[in-house]
Every structure is written in structure tokens, then in C-alpha cells.
Amino acid sequence: MKKLINDPKQVVTESVEGFGAAHADLVSVHPEPLFITRKDAPRQGKVGLVSGGGSGHEPLHAGYVGRGMLDAAVPGAMFTSPTPDQILPATTAVDGGAGVLHIVKNYTGDVLNFETAAELAEAEGVTVRTVLVNDDVAVEDSLYTAGRRGVGGTVLVERIAGGAAERGDSLDAVTAIAQRVIDNVRSMGVALAACTVPHAGQPSFDLTDDEIEIGIGIHGEPGRHRIAMENADGITGRLMEPILADLKVDSGEKVLLFVNGMGGTPASELYIVYRRARQLLEEQGIVVERSLVGNYITALEMQGASITVLRLDDEMVELWDSPVHTAALHWGV
Amino acid sequence: MKKLINDPKQVVTESVEGFGAAHADLVSVHPEPLFITRKDAPRQGKVGLVSGGGSGHEPLHAGYVGRGMLDAAVPGAMFTSPTPDQILPATTAVDGGAGVLHIVKNYTGDVLNFETAAELAEAEGVTVRTVLVNDDVAVEDSLYTAGRRGVGGTVLVERIAGGAAERGDSLDAVTAIAQRVIDNVRSMGVALAACTVPHAGQPSFDLTDDEIEIGIGIHGEPGRHRIAMENADGITGRLMEPILADLKVDSGEKVLLFVNGMGGTPASELYIVYRRARQLLEEQGIVVERSLVGNYITALEMQGASITVLRLDDEMVELWDSPVHTAALHWGV
Amino acid sequence: MVEGSTSTLTTDWVVAWLRESARVVSEQRQYLIDLDRAIGDADHGENLDRGFTAVVKKLDDGDHPATPGAVLKLAAMTLMSSVGGAAGPLYGTALLRAATSLGDTELIGPNEVAGLLTAARDGIVARGKAESGDKTMVDAWTPAVEAAGTAAMAGASVAEVLAAAANAANAGAAATEPLIARKGRASYLGERSAGHLDPGAVSSGLILQAAVDAAGAQE
Amino acid sequence: MVEGSTSTLTTDWVVAWLRESARVVSEQRQYLIDLDRAIGDADHGENLDRGFTAVVKKLDDGDHPATPGAVLKLAAMTLMSSVGGAAGPLYGTALLRAATSLGDTELIGPNEVAGLLTAARDGIVARGKAESGDKTMVDAWTPAVEAAGTAAMAGASVAEVLAAAANAANAGAAATEPLIARKGRASYLGERSAGHLDPGAVSSGLILQAAVDAAGAQE
Ligand SMILES: Nc1ncnc2c1ncn2[C@@H]1O[C@H](COP(=O)(O)OP(=O)(O)O)[C@@H](O)[C@H]1O
Ligand SMILES: Nc1ncnc2c1ncn2[C@@H]1O[C@H](COP(=O)(O)OP(=O)(O)O)[C@@H](O)[C@H]1O
Ligand SMILES: [Mg+2]
Ligand SMILES: [Mg+2]
Ligand SMILES: [Mg+2]
Ligand SMILES: [Mg+2]
Incomplete structure (x- = not known):
């Protein structure tokens, strides 16, 4: 460590x-x-x-x-x-x-x-x-x-x-x-590699070079399933499927698409996941009205990502866009 | 990979x-x-x-x-x-x-x-x-x-x-x-672990569990020296020393202190480095007028950080504070 | 120490119990972390070590209260404000309820021991809403409470009541291994939680064994 | 193919050279990446492979220009716009200067070969400002140019001139191993750059050997 x-x-x-x-x-x-x-x-x-x-x-x-x-x-x-x-x-x-x-x-x-x-x-x-x-x-x-x-x-x-x-x-x-x-919000995450809690001194779980954990949380817990490594589009599909099944968004509805990094994944990879997640939504006629991509809720240096979809209404959009001045989110007058 | x-x-x-x-x-x-x-x-x-x-x-x-x-x-x-x-x-x-x-x-x-x-x-x-x-x-x-x-x-x-x-x-x-x-700006970085370029398929250099690379760039190149792992305060001192020696900031001068994550280091660790770097500046009577902490210029998922110190004048401060609306830096009206 | 008596325990026993708990939790810190790493978030040993270290510090800082109940309450409040996570409120509530069950009692006999353990267990259940078999610390505490009650009714000594409780707790902890967790963080793992000991059940066994050892040291 | 003649080369040779370069660079892609990984950023093989693949695609897409110089210019522009990094502008300039040295020449004899190699080397030096011994591709090109010049003056055939150049380039590349880099990315490593081959010098040797092989295939 x-x-x-x-x-x-x-x-x-x-x-x-x-x-x-x-x-x-x-x-x-x-x-x-x-x-x-x-x-x-x-x-x-x-x-x-x-x-x-x-x-x-x-x-x-x-x-x-x-x-x-x-x-x-x-x-x-x-x-x-x-x-x-x-x-x-x-x-x-x-x-x-x-x-x-x-x-x-x-x-x-x-x-x-x-x-x-x-x-x-x-x-x-x-x-x-x-x-x-x-x-x-x-x-x-x-x-x-x-x-x-x-x-x-x-x-x-x-x-x-x-x-x-x-x-x-x-x-x-x-x-x-x-x-x-x-x-109106649902999420699902994947880990490519675990994180190490400082006091524990060793990784929260062990994955070989061709395994990933699907359905992880943000505490280095193991996930629901361990599967063989896949490409980004495949993994994105696996995360989106249960989200959409559970949230039941209809064609024409507006959503906020949030692709979150777990701490150790480059931004370039998050945007590749975002690209595919957005394609999957648009294929179903769902409108990606707002987006957020980056490390916003992490598990130390874990490698992986989570996808969050929020079904939006007009008031949510208005409040989302309203001014925010914090260390990590900052926009508006 | x-x-x-x-x-x-x-x-x-x-x-x-x-x-x-x-x-x-x-x-x-x-x-x-x-x-x-x-x-x-x-x-x-x-x-x-x-x-x-x-x-x-x-x-x-x-x-x-x-x-x-x-x-x-x-x-x-x-x-x-x-x-x-x-x-x-x-x-x-x-x-x-x-x-x-x-x-x-x-x-x-x-x-x-x-x-x-x-x-x-x-x-x-x-x-x-x-x-x-x-x-x-x-x-x-x-x-x-x-x-x-x-x-x-x-x-x-x-x-x-x-x-x-x-x-x-x-x-x-x-x-x-x-x-x-x-x-008026100087930087120096450290890597705790290398990154892997997708087309190369293997880490850009190999470090054992108790080694770090001092003086790395942002391309996964090896650094200037390989030393035994130290604690955050020690490493921060090693980065700040050549920066200050080269920039020659005087007591009473104002600086911008920028602690940058290389991509795979948790924000909590960057703030620990920031804390120490700021202490070192303040001990010399240097005024930390503006700060930036986060992953702003990375080397994929490299674990490590860099410190940048910019000697500020009033015009730089004014321009730094002026409105900026980009994906990664966002503030001001 | 209670002069020449093994039939009742005093404030000194409570203090010794807490100190012995701190010692054993510190000793087993890494083991509890590793158990939690397998089906949780790798902090249980760290959390309890931090909490009991704070309790010992409170006991060391000047005079502690006079009655067993008051000392237990001090420990409860300290755990509550230093452990965090699930275990903090659960152990905190346990000790708080145990303290309440004692009231101003100065001498703790076999029935009081059984009573305070029952109150502690009830506090954990009230707080965490877990049932037996959910793979939580309840699976250590409920058999412990039952064994203590049986022993007390059969006229056992305080030491025997505590020993019965600790043995049952440890057996209960061991029996969590095949279970699928239905409460706490391990429940997120679903079937993958089977095949591992529950960290809180194990720490409960350690803490009840500390109560036995503290009583033994008093004899 | 030039009918029965080994004393001059034509556009076909240039095309064959570029195709053979693409083949060998693709074959040695990982090796060049690994060399660059040691003292650079692990992309040299990827960059050249991408670039020469683009050149071959240009050659495959319809008719290529008629003269050797025009084909070299096409390759130069393609490398310039697809390789990137340091190697892109350097190899691009090299081929551009080589093209310029040929003008409208249709038949390339021993002196033209020596001349185009010299022009290429001069282009690399003009662009990159490296001197011999700086541990760059110049350390392959300068001996190559010298050997080619000597051979041409001694009346060697085009194939012999090219072979002399390639051999000298490969020897020059091998000799970069002990050097401390003073140009390019490896210079950031200071003394740690010693003990490794320069990737660009090695790729230069491969590309000049490709020129030999292309000429041999033409015979
Ligand atoms: N609802 C509950 N009821 C009883 N005990 C619980 C409950 N939830 C968790 N626990 C116990 O808490 C233990 C975990 O404690 P700890 O690791 O310190 O907290 P956290 O789970 O917040 O990280 C589990 O092993 C289990 O015994
Ligand atoms: N100034 C220079 N002059 C000549 N050759 C150079 C110079 N700088 C770099 N090179 C050559 O370029 C090679 C590296 O190319 P490449 O890895 O593709 O580019 P980059 O260094 O931008 O990643 C080096 O091995 C060296 O031979
Ligand atoms: Mg835990
Ligand atoms: Mg926890
Ligand atoms: Mg390179
Ligand atoms: Mg490069």
C-alpha cells in the first residue's frame, strides 16, 4: 500500500x-x-x-x-x-x-x-x-x-x-x-480494481487481470457478481440494463445522465462510458437533458465507474441549473 | 491491463x-x-x-x-x-x-x-x-x-x-x-505507481511496493530519481524544495498553490499534500493567495501528484478570478 | 477488587471488563478488519479499536463514576461518539440499555448479569431490527442471553453465568459462517456473503469473553 | 519493376520501400514501443505503425503519383499528418527533403541515393537540432549518409549504396545504447537514459533496411 x-x-x-x-x-x-x-x-x-x-x-x-x-x-x-x-x-x-x-x-x-x-x-x-x-x-x-x-x-x-x-x-x-x-434516480457501478483503506493496508478485494466486479458500492465492498473483463460498451450495457429496467423511463422523457468515476479511472474512459450510455438512452427515445461526468462520489482510488440516471421534471432542471458555488460543483451567477 | x-x-x-x-x-x-x-x-x-x-x-x-x-x-x-x-x-x-x-x-x-x-x-x-x-x-x-x-x-x-x-x-x-x-511558474511531480497506455498494454514503468519516482512528467516517463517510499509530508518537502529554490519567492510575495492529481490519487491525499505545501510556504512568510486542488492535468490513471507554484501579481489574480466557463474550470458570472 | 467474594461483581469488574475489551479488540484489530474486508468495508476492527481506546482514555482521565451503571453509561456514550458506522450505535445502545437495567445497583449478582445482557441484546435489536439468522451480532447475543438466563435460573455463580454467555456467543458467532446476510453491509453481497464469519458477531464473542476474564481476574 | 536493370531505381522502388517499411514497422511495433517505454512514453512503435499504415492506404487508394519524388512527398505529407509526436515531423521532413532533392528525376542511381539520404538527414537535423551523440535518430542517419556517400564515390551499385547505409544505420543505432540523451523525451531522464537503445535510431535502421530489401526485390 x-x-x-x-x-x-x-x-x-x-x-x-x-x-x-x-x-x-x-x-x-x-x-x-x-x-x-x-x-x-x-x-x-x-x-x-x-x-x-x-x-x-x-x-x-x-x-x-x-x-x-x-x-x-x-x-x-x-x-x-x-x-x-x-x-x-x-x-x-x-x-x-x-x-x-x-x-x-x-x-x-x-x-x-x-x-x-x-x-x-x-x-x-x-x-x-x-x-x-x-x-x-x-x-x-x-x-x-x-x-x-x-x-x-x-x-x-x-x-x-x-x-x-x-x-x-x-x-x-x-x-x-x-x-x-x-x-426517480437509479445507479449501478463496476470495479476494475479495488481500493485500499489506509488502516486496512491491503486491497478491499482481489481481482485477477481478466475479472471485474459488477454491482459494487462505494466502500470497496465486493459487488454482486464477478465476471470476465469486457469492453466499455459491453460493461456500460450491463450497468444500464438494470437501471432502465428499474426506473422504467419512457421514450420522450428527459433524464440527467451522470457517469461517475470511482477515483482511479481516467476521465477519457468515463467519457467512453458516457458515450455508450447516451447512445443506449437515445436509442430508446429518451432525451439526455443534462449531464455530469467526473469523479463526484468516489471510493478512494478504486478503478471503475458508476452510472446514474435521474428522470427529470422541469422543476428539477431549473434547480439543477440554479447557481451553485461549492468546491466541487460550481456554476451560475 | x-x-x-x-x-x-x-x-x-x-x-x-x-x-x-x-x-x-x-x-x-x-x-x-x-x-x-x-x-x-x-x-x-x-x-x-x-x-x-x-x-x-x-x-x-x-x-x-x-x-x-x-x-x-x-x-x-x-x-x-x-x-x-x-x-x-x-x-x-x-x-x-x-x-x-x-x-x-x-x-x-x-x-x-x-x-x-x-x-x-x-x-x-x-x-x-x-x-x-x-x-x-x-x-x-x-x-x-x-x-x-x-x-x-x-x-x-x-x-x-x-x-x-x-x-x-x-x-x-x-x-x-x-x-x-x-x-513565474514552477512544478514538480511524484509517482507512486505508473500508468498504462492503452496501445502499450503494460505499465510505463515498474515500481516495487516501497519505491516511488520523483520528478516524473505527465507521460508515464520514469522520473529523475527512484527513492524509497516516504510519508506525504516528506514527499511534499522533496517537491517543494526544488520549486522554491528555482522560483526564489520572497517572504511577503503572493502565490497560487496548485496541487494536481495525476489521475489515480484520491482527493483526500491531494489535500494532505496541499496542507503541507501550504505550511512550507507560510513558514517562509509567503502568502497563498489562490489555490487549486484536483485532477487538472493527468497521466491517465497514474498514482501520484504534482505541485505547482505561481508567483502572482495583481493582474494575474484579477485574470485568474475573472469568469471562466469550461467543462473543467467554471466560476464567475 | 471485591474482597473475597465471587458471588457479586462491582464497578471494578465493569472497569476491568472495558479495559479487557479494549485490550482484546486492539489485539484482534487486524483479524476483525480482515473479516469485515471479506463481506463489508474492512473497518470493524479499526472502529472498535478506536472506540475502546477512547473508553480507556476516559477511564484513565481522572475518576470514573462510582456505580456499575454509571461506568457503563460513560462507556456507551464514548462508544457512540467515537466508533461510528453500524457498530457504534449498536454497541453504544447495548451498553446504555445495560446501564439502565442496573440503575443504581452497586453489586451485580447472577440475575443482574443475565438482566444486563438481555437489556443489551434488546437494545441492539431495537436499534438494528435484525432477527436471529440475519448474520449480525444478534446471532452472538441472543444465544448468549439465553445461556445466561438458563444458567442464572439454575443457580450458577456470576462467573458461570458470564462463561455460559461467552461460550454461547462464540458458538453463535461461529454459526454465522454459512448464513446469507440480511442486515448490514454484508446483505449487499447477497449469496456471496455465505462462507464468511460475521465480524460483529465475532467481536461480540470477544467482548463477552472479556467479561469472563475480567470476572476471573477479580476472584 | 525496372526491366533487367539493377543500376537504377524507379518509382516502383519508392513504393516498395514504403510498403516494406510499413510491414517491418508493424512487425516491430511492440519492440519499438518497449524501447520507448524504457526511456520515453511507450508510443514510438504505435506512432510509426499508424503513420505507415496511412501511407500504405494512400498508395492503395487509387493511382499514386508517377515520379519517385512525388511519391516520397505524398508519404512525407501523410506521415506528417498521421504520426504526431517528435517522429512525425522528423520523418516527414526527412522524406520531404528527400523528395525535393530528387526533383522530377525518374531514375535513381547511386549518387541520387546518396543525395536523397543526405537531404533526409539534413532535414532531420534542421528540424530537431540534434547533434551526433545526442542519442537520437541522427545517430543512425549520419553514419548512414556517410557510408552511402563513400560507397557511391567508390562506384558501388544502388543496392550496395543502400546496403552500406542500412548497415551503418543499424550500427549507429546499436551505438546509442551507452549514450546519455540530450534531445527528445529521453533527455528528461538524464543519466538514467544510458543503457537503453534510442527507439528512433532503431526505427531508422529498420526503415533503411527496408530500402535495401525493396531494392533487392526489384532485381
Ligand atoms: N441491523 C443490524 N443489526 C445488528 N447488527 C448489525 C446490523 N447491521 C450491522 N450489524 C453488525 O455490525 C457489524 C459491522 O460493523 P462495522 O463494520 O463497524 O460497521 P459498518 O458496517 O458500518 O462498516 C456487522 O458485522 C454486524 O454484526
Ligand atoms: N530533437 C530531435 N532530433 C532528432 N531526433 C529526435 C529528436 N527528438 C526526438 N527524436 C527522435 O524521436 C524518437 C521518439 O519518437 P516518438 O516516440 O514517436 O515521439 P515522442 O518522443 O514525441 O513520443 C526518439 O527516439 C528520437 O530518436
Ligand atoms: Mg464495516
Ligand atoms: Mg464502515
Ligand atoms: Mg515516444
Ligand atoms: Mg509521444
Whole structure:
């Protein structure tokens, strides 16, 4: 394991310290307990958006703190959800009196820790709502599992709900649009090579030179199936098929197509995947109205990609396009 | 070698096709010969900025085509400079009557191919100036070498010269500010693991688990020295030392600090490097006025990073902050 | 140490249990990481090590509270705020419920031991909603609770009750190997989760064995 | 084919030379990539293969020009617009200058061969500014040119002149191994560039050997 780190136990602290220094115009870093807020938090009368989760998915979530997106991000240890004593002060710090929305990826750890923090925040008089992002179609959604994981869709929920909060929507309205995004977004991922968590010291799984893992998450977990290596078009088809089967987009509908790099895949390859995914959508008469291609929710240096498709309505498009000023997403006036 | 590609010979074509589709609001892709222009090119009366080089460094250069940066990008084959028959039409396509600046990274291939294209463009009546970016302090700059390579500094030259062109500066003025950036920027890189060029099929060099290459370029070339693995702070010191020795920044001077990922290094690690680099600058009383951290000029999926320091003056800061709307850099009104 | 008595445990036992848990979790850190690497995200050993190290630090920093319940509560809050992931809230809730079951009790007899283990297990189930056979730490705790209850009813000593619990927990942990996970991160693997031990069940066995060893050291 | 004559070469030889170059470059593609991988960026074989494939395609697509010079010019322009990198402009310029040296000549004798090789070498030097010993393709071309000149002056046949050039080029390429590169990408490696053959010098040797083989096939 070779990594540009010092002490494996200090990776998150030092990295967030660097992040805070590099983006001091956008964010403030609160060191102990560790959380990151928008520079100008709390904004009076604005719904506060808080997300968080294990570290190692950068730029998620700290990279999305700023105008038009998150008010606070709460980074846990590497791949480990944060604790309530971090989430609670992050929540109260960004409450501008209009309540706070917790955007939680559906993992047992995240759910439980945010749940506890929400109870504690409510006890302190902050109104908290929670949405669970669970867009990964690789996982069967059933009463007998922990349900689907939250993956790429999280970025889209944070952006669109963030746009709604920024324009002054109420907590109920922001929660509703966040949930609408969740209801209309599906993802699936592939790994060509695993990642190595600094404290573990060895790759999260082993693949030979002609194997890939289909249906992986963002924590270096093995995926649903291991198959022989295929070309980009073939793999893209394998990811798109379950997404489209589950999302049931009709010809003429508009979507946002998001091809995400897991951290160790060149941009050139992501665009090859994007090209094929777009062809598959267009062949079905589906309109690719907006696109996002890049490393937006990663699993350290994992080699691989995920595809996310969001069925858009006009309001989502408007909110997607609205100004956003964060370290990792930045556009609009 | 596992890559998300189809035919290795089609990597650049398919990737650029995907790029063009994903960013159709910003760019136009011209397929044969291959080059990319700003959607609204040519802009009458505006100096045109053209850059290019081998592919595999994405988002460089196509990701920097758009308002406030490049007017055209010319992608060669993987790690191979483009040919004059691509550079020439890209040049004429973005000439708005005010002349064109070629921003060329100092590699023999790039220099020779751009040189030929410039001669041909001049013959067609387009005024062309050329600047050579040569910021890599790993390479000795001497009469007896090909000189220093152009690496991270290229992004800064494109942004700042692009800002100058956008505000209406003349060809001479844009050339002068580009050259001023070049004169004040220095870089140095490290690789923890090599990259694999699709057509080559095997890693560009072999490192054991406890070795790193110091002084690498962006083409998977071996570096100047191979040393035993060190921690992030140690490596950062090794990169900063020759940069500062060469650039001779004084206490009180302002710099832009750019920590660049080579493609396969997690953002969290880049921020750890940034943290230390900033400490080293601040210890010498140097003011980090602007920052850039991320994968901006890569070598496919290489694991490693480079550090670039640019001595700033007020005009550079103003141009850096001016609006830029490209696929990979985006800010301002 | 409780002078000459093996029939009741005191605050000292709770402190010794926590310290012994910290020691064994640190010792088995890599093993737990490797178990989690196979069907999870390779952090269970790291998470528990970080958490119990924080607990020991709390115990070392000045005076700890006087009653067993208060010490358990301190440990619960510390785990909750330092472990993270799924295990943090689950172990935190377990110890919190155990603390509540003790109230102000100063001396812990066989029935109190069975009671606090039951409360802990119920806390885990309330939090995580897992059932037996879901391949989680519940598969260690439920047999442990049952064995402890049976032993206590049969008039066993505290040490015997704890030993029964630990043995049952370890057996339960071992029995998770063939199961297909239906809760937690391993459930994402579906059938591929079979053939591996559940890390949380294994750590639960280690922690209950630490309770036995702490009681033994007290005799 | 030139009827019964080995003393002059024609357009057919030029075409055969280019085709044979394409064949050998394609055959040695991986070898040239591996040489470039050691001290460069692992693309030299890929670049030349792409370029000569394009040249052959041009030759196959309908009628090629009639004179040797015109065919060389077509090849030069094709290489220039398909090879890229350093080798594209260098080989392109070489063939362009060779074409210019021939003018409208239809029959190429020993002196013309020596002349076109000299013009090619001069083009490479004009473009790349490398000197002998800089560990570049010049280290193959300069001995080749000298050997060709000497042979032509001594009254050798075209085939002998070409053979002398190819042998000297290959010897020159082999002699690049201990050198420290002072031009091109390998110069970034400084002393680490010693101990490896220069890929461009090796490919130059292959291409000049192709000229010999093409002339032999014509006899
Ligand atoms: N719903 C649940 N109920 C009970 N135990 C659970 C549940 N989900 C997970 N666990 C336990 O937590 C363990 C994993 O803990 P840990 O690795 O620290 O957290 P994470 O899964 O968040 O990385 C699993 O081995 C399992 O025993
Ligand atoms: N300045 C120069 N003069 C002559 N030959 C050169 C020069 N620079 C490079 N070369 C030749 O070009 C070869 C490399 O070609 P190639 O790999 O195709 O291009 P690149 O270096 O751009 O990747 C070198 O091996 C060397 O022989
Ligand atoms: Mg975890
Ligand atoms: Mg090259
Ligand atoms: Mg885990
Ligand atoms: Mg090369």
C-alpha cells in the first residue's frame, strides 16, 4: 500500500484541514468534533441541508458545501459513518430557524447515527427531517435486506434539494423535492480494481487481470457478481440494463445522465462510458437533458465507474441549473 | 491491463465524442481532423487561444475550452502530440481577426508540430504567436537538453491568458501575460505507481511496493530519481524544495498553490499534500493567495501528484478570478 | 477488587471488563478488519479499536463514576461518539440499555448479569431490527442471553453465568459462517456473503469473553 | 519493376520501400514501443505503425503519383499528418527533403541515393537540432549518409549504396545504447537514459533496411 498520507489515523483530519485552507472562501472547518459548514452559516430563514458519511468518497460531501448545495458536511473516519456528536453540532450550526434536512445515504451506520443526532437536535428545538438516498439497483430492495445503498444519486439530491433550499423553499418543500429526486434516480457501478483503506493496508478485494466486479458500492465492498473483463460498451450495457429496467423511463422523457468515476479511472474512459450510455438512452427515445461526468462520489482510488440516471421534471432542471458555488460543483451567477 | 475502453485505437475518438455530447453547451467537436472549439468560435476581434497535445491528460486541454480560457483544443493520440493538419484548421477556426496564440507544452513533438502548423496558418494570413510552457523543475534547463517540460503550469497559463483574451487584450498583450505566467511558474511531480497506455498494454514503468519516482512528467516517463517510499509530508518537502529554490519567492510575495492529481490519487491525499505545501510556504512568510486542488492535468490513471507554484501579481489574480466557463474550470458570472 | 467474594461483581469488574475489551479488540484489530474486508468495508476492527481506546482514555482521565451503571453509561456514550458506522450505535445502545437495567445497583449478582445482557441484546435489536439468522451480532447475543438466563435460573455463580454467555456467543458467532446476510453491509453481497464469519458477531464473542476474564481476574 | 536493370531505381522502388517499411514497422511495433517505454512514453512503435499504415492506404487508394519524388512527398505529407509526436515531423521532413532533392528525376542511381539520404538527414537535423551523440535518430542517419556517400564515390551499385547505409544505420543505432540523451523525451531522464537503445535510431535502421530489401526485390 502506497499512499500520500502521514499517519493513517490522521488522514481525515489532515485532509479536511487542507480542504478548509484551500477553500476558506467557501467553508469553515470545525475541528473537534469534526464538521464543515458553509462560510456564511447559519442563513436566517433558510432551510439547512446537512449530509455526511464515511470519508474516502471525496469530493462528497465537503466538496458540496456552499451556496446552492449543502450547509454542512460531516465526515466520518474512512468508510465509517460519522457519530452523533459530530452530526448534532453540525445540525444546530446551520439551523437558520427554518429547520434542517438530513440527507442520509442508506447504510445501517449512517442511518443509525443520523437518527440519534436528529433525536438529540429535536430535543434542542431544531426541526429535523431526514431523507434516505437508496439508488443502487445492484442491491435488491426487500424487507429482508438493509435495502438499497445510496450512491451516485446522492450528489443529485444534494444539488437539487440545495437549489430548492437556496430559493427559500420551506422544510416540507425541500424534503419533498429531495424525496422526488430519490424516487426517480437509479445507479449501478463496476470495479476494475479495488481500493485500499489506509488502516486496512491491503486491497478491499482481489481481482485477477481478466475479472471485474459488477454491482459494487462505494466502500470497496465486493459487488454482486464477478465476471470476465469486457469492453466499455459491453460493461456500460450491463450497468444500464438494470437501471432502465428499474426506473422504467419512457421514450420522450428527459433524464440527467451522470457517469461517475470511482477515483482511479481516467476521465477519457468515463467519457467512453458516457458515450455508450447516451447512445443506449437515445436509442430508446429518451432525451439526455443534462449531464455530469467526473469523479463526484468516489471510493478512494478504486478503478471503475458508476452510472446514474435521474428522470427529470422541469422543476428539477431549473434547480439543477440554479447557481451553485461549492468546491466541487460550481456554476451560475 | 483493464480499462473501460473498446478498441485501443478508438480511445481518443470515442472519448472526445462523449465529451462533445456531454458538453454540447460549451464546445463543438470537429471529427476529421479532430479538434474541439468553443461553441461560439470564432469571436470577432478576440484573440484566439489554441492549445493541444497528446491525449491522456484530461481534462487538459478539451476541458478548458470555453469562455475565459481556450478557443480550441487539439488532442493527439494517447501521449502523442497532434499533427499540423489538426492544429491548422483549429487555428483558422478560432481566428477572429485579432490573431491566435498557440500555448505549447515544451516537448519536441508538440513544438515541431505546432511550429509547422503556425507556419501554414501564417501562410493563410492568420497571425500566430507561440508561447512554450516549461515549468518542470525536475528537468535541467540547459542548452544540452530539450529543456524543461511543460506540466501543471500549463493550466494556469491557459486560464490567465484566457482571461486576458476574453477581456479584449491584443495578441501582443495576451502573449506577454502568458509569458509572464510561464516566467513565474514552477512544478514538480511524484509517482507512486505508473500508468498504462492503452496501445502499450503494460505499465510505463515498474515500481516495487516501497519505491516511488520523483520528478516524473505527465507521460508515464520514469522520473529523475527512484527513492524509497516516504510519508506525504516528506514527499511534499522533496517537491517543494526544488520549486522554491528555482522560483526564489520572497517572504511577503503572493502565490497560487496548485496541487494536481495525476489521475489515480484520491482527493483526500491531494489535500494532505496541499496542507503541507501550504505550511512550507507560510513558514517562509509567503502568502497563498489562490489555490487549486484536483485532477487538472493527468497521466491517465497514474498514482501520484504534482505541485505547482505561481508567483502572482495583481493582474494575474484579477485574470485568474475573472469568469471562466469550461467543462473543467467554471466560476464567475 | 471485591474482597473475597465471587458471588457479586462491582464497578471494578465493569472497569476491568472495558479495559479487557479494549485490550482484546486492539489485539484482534487486524483479524476483525480482515473479516469485515471479506463481506463489508474492512473497518470493524479499526472502529472498535478506536472506540475502546477512547473508553480507556476516559477511564484513565481522572475518576470514573462510582456505580456499575454509571461506568457503563460513560462507556456507551464514548462508544457512540467515537466508533461510528453500524457498530457504534449498536454497541453504544447495548451498553446504555445495560446501564439502565442496573440503575443504581452497586453489586451485580447472577440475575443482574443475565438482566444486563438481555437489556443489551434488546437494545441492539431495537436499534438494528435484525432477527436471529440475519448474520449480525444478534446471532452472538441472543444465544448468549439465553445461556445466561438458563444458567442464572439454575443457580450458577456470576462467573458461570458470564462463561455460559461467552461460550454461547462464540458458538453463535461461529454459526454465522454459512448464513446469507440480511442486515448490514454484508446483505449487499447477497449469496456471496455465505462462507464468511460475521465480524460483529465475532467481536461480540470477544467482548463477552472479556467479561469472563475480567470476572476471573477479580476472584 | 525496372526491366533487367539493377543500376537504377524507379518509382516502383519508392513504393516498395514504403510498403516494406510499413510491414517491418508493424512487425516491430511492440519492440519499438518497449524501447520507448524504457526511456520515453511507450508510443514510438504505435506512432510509426499508424503513420505507415496511412501511407500504405494512400498508395492503395487509387493511382499514386508517377515520379519517385512525388511519391516520397505524398508519404512525407501523410506521415506528417498521421504520426504526431517528435517522429512525425522528423520523418516527414526527412522524406520531404528527400523528395525535393530528387526533383522530377525518374531514375535513381547511386549518387541520387546518396543525395536523397543526405537531404533526409539534413532535414532531420534542421528540424530537431540534434547533434551526433545526442542519442537520437541522427545517430543512425549520419553514419548512414556517410557510408552511402563513400560507397557511391567508390562506384558501388544502388543496392550496395543502400546496403552500406542500412548497415551503418543499424550500427549507429546499436551505438546509442551507452549514450546519455540530450534531445527528445529521453533527455528528461538524464543519466538514467544510458543503457537503453534510442527507439528512433532503431526505427531508422529498420526503415533503411527496408530500402535495401525493396531494392533487392526489384532485381
Ligand atoms: N441491523 C443490524 N443489526 C445488528 N447488527 C448489525 C446490523 N447491521 C450491522 N450489524 C453488525 O455490525 C457489524 C459491522 O460493523 P462495522 O463494520 O463497524 O460497521 P459498518 O458496517 O458500518 O462498516 C456487522 O458485522 C454486524 O454484526
Ligand atoms: N530533437 C530531435 N532530433 C532528432 N531526433 C529526435 C529528436 N527528438 C526526438 N527524436 C527522435 O524521436 C524518437 C521518439 O519518437 P516518438 O516516440 O514517436 O515521439 P515522442 O518522443 O514525441 O513520443 C526518439 O527516439 C528520437 O530518436
Ligand atoms: Mg464502515
Ligand atoms: Mg509521444
Ligand atoms: Mg464495516
Ligand atoms: Mg515516444
